[in-house]
Amino acid sequence: MSKLPFPAVSPIVEPVESPSGHETPVFENKIWSVEDVARELKLSRSHVYKLISEDKIPFAKVGRLVRFYPERVYEWLSKGGTR
Numbered sequence: 001m002s003k004l005p006f007p008a009v010s011p012i013v014e015p016v017e018s019p020s021g022h023e024t025p026v027f028e029n030k031i032w033s034v035e036d037v038a039r040e041l042k043l044s045r046s047h048v049y050k051l052i053s054e055d056k057i058p059f060a061k062v063g064r065l066v067r068f069y070p071e072r073v074y075e076w077l078s079k080g081g082t083r
Contacts, residue, residue: 032068040073056082 037057038045051057058072076082 030070032070032073034066034068037068037073040070041077 032040034045034048034052037043038048041048048057052059052066058068058076060067060069
């Protein structure tokens with residue numbers, strides 16, 4: 001069995017209260033886009049791209065696309081937003 005190029009994510013996701021207070025949290029999506037992160041964290045898309053370029057936020061590349069695991073973003077936030 002080959003090793004995955006990305007960490008496996010549990011198919012069972014514990015519900016987490018959305019810090020932004022959305023009625024339907026973006027967290028329901030298993031993977032976020034830059035737009036999802038910007039909306040959830042109330043940041044501009046350009047600021048999210050800056051965090052990516054400075055390697056300050058956990059992200060994964062899928063081809064040319066940047067994606068985020070919501071649980072890692074929340075974990076990153078709980079640690080003060082530092083990597």
